[in-house]
Amino acid sequence: MIPESLKDELLAKVASSVTPREAAVDVMKELQKHYGWLSDEAVDEVAEIIGLSPLQVEELATFYEMIYRRPVGKRVIHVCDSISCWSVGCDEILSHLRMRLGVEPGGTTEDGMYTLIPCACLGNCGEGPTMMVGDALYGRLTPERVDEILEKEKKKAQEEGL
Template identity: 50%
Template sequence: MIELSQTEIEHIQHEMTLYEDPGAATIEALKIVQEHRGWVSDEAMEAAAKVVGVTPTQMEAVATFYNLIFRQPVGRHVIMLCDSISCYLVGYEQVRDHLKTTLGIDFGGTTEDGRFTLLPICCLGDCDRGPAMRVGEVYHDQLTPERVDAILAEYP
């Protein structure tokens, strides 16, 4: 079993103080672990469950429900491409195909150099400016293959 860092524990404990029921901080605990480790392993999830005071099964239920918790290693930059009907109608397929070809991976894959992971996401809430994607925490909209190339170049 791995141990969480003191910083991770302190951040989780702080989040727990913000809720009447400390177990409500489960999602925040997972986000903290992911922020520090890049993803949430089974062992890290169990350690976080112990800090929050929930069972590993309860923590797993939250981790598998919330699609922004990564349960396996991901690249340095996670690309989430919106595949909603709004983006689909304005060029999603062309952008999707270009990303897959340029990166040499399919959805769920990570480039050989560990630079990018490509994931679909059902909606980014950018429906009036699609097609859209998110790289890390940064949103990019009105995508074209050329614009995608310029965006990818911004991420080492």
């Protein structure tokens, strides 16, 4: 269960939304932040907060790439594989990440630090190749820059006590 204070905050957000669906993504993200991923129990909690059925929440959850319905690493890496990033070498970036992390797309590193997920456009098309690590967006990637980012994100996670 989430803390009562967070539940009250989310209920207030839902109350100020035009429709419950409008608040659904924010509520799912908050519970995901709290638990690390959106388990079946968390889906039930979201459903209770926004006043939809668990099945309706499930449908919304599977629609959004940034909502995780299975356990993920401390940081999820989303690598854009849409057309603009593909034309400037996202394949090379994805291969580098697979090799560097030792995981296939969808996999999580043995130390539980990173989950690697290819994804659709991240809205940074002019500065590709692009990836997101957690909430941070990174563009103009090269394999060397990817290595620097992985180190930086790992340190940041350690500082945050993750």
